[in-house]
Amino acid sequence: MTTILASRPEIPGEDFSRVAMTDETLELLQKLRGIHGDLMFHLSGGCCDGSMPMCYPAGDFRTGAQDVLLGTFELPATDALPTAEIGFWVGKPHFSYIRGSHITLEVVDGRGAGFSVETPEGKRFIMRSTLLPS
Template structure:
């Protein structure tokens, strides 16, 4: 079975840095616009989950939740979470100068991120 969410090595490294500094983490991708449709990182417990939030999987040992509206849109893809340099609005309150981004790959296509994930 295809894992619905995976992370690149750079993303996992950033997760480790954040977890070391802030403790257990969680990710959420809401049905909002702009930053809200990007993966957001929180300290566990800083975001209250609702009945419409689904656990998609885990990255770096951290649960990754997605709003059911986003799930319906992305359910036929595999989400790969990566990081890029820069700052965003609400993506992470930890402000290390990196943004979490999402790359979507369909189950039936070759994804260029495959080589990033497998080395």
């Protein structure tokens, strides 16, 4: 696993990235952007697919006061696509549980349930967590 892209911090007062992605994740996201346009991530928490990061076309999942923007990725331009930003949101109740963790987004083979846009590609996003330094 090689982490290649860290998110921009979005929580007021923080100057460190809470979310990063691997090169395989970036590659799949660039492909998915070409299919679906702008994207976003949401992690709701809870059991089953709620504990997996879900990727949606931007605006297809409505965020609100019960969601926290952990970070924003700036995806580089490609020959076919301009630079784009992808927010990574988490449900506020789940944020209190993962507050001390750094998340790395990875891609694995397999199909998850739900409406995440990578499912038809035979892939799924997962997260690996490590503790943030105290």
